[in-house]
Amino acid sequence: METIEFIIRPDGRVEVQVQGIASAECTQVSHPIEQELGHVVHREWTAEYFQTTHTQPHHQDVHIHPHY
Numbered sequence: 511m512e513t514i515e516f517i518i519r520p521d522g523r524v525e526v527q528v529q530g531i532a533s534a535e536c537t538q539v540s541h542p543i544e545q546e547l548g549h550v551v552h553r554e555w556t557a558e559y560f561q562t563t564h565t566q567p568h569h570q571d572v573h574i575h576p577h578y
Contacts, residue, residue, distance in 0.1 A: 522576050533559060548576040
């Protein structure tokens with residue numbers, strides 16, 4: 511199942527977690543959202559991102575500082 515989870519921290523940072531989308535395809539989903547939310551300051555890839563099979567779920571954590 512493909513999901514995008516948003517975590518809004520008390521300091522205004524937003525974390526975006528993409529799950530269930532294989533390889534770099536997750537960035538195609540998250541990029542437009544990142545552009546609207548602000549500047550990406552940190553990105554973490556999990557081991558599933560680097561796997562060649564598309565059957566494994568992928569998890570991406572993106573930390574975004576909002577536009578001010």
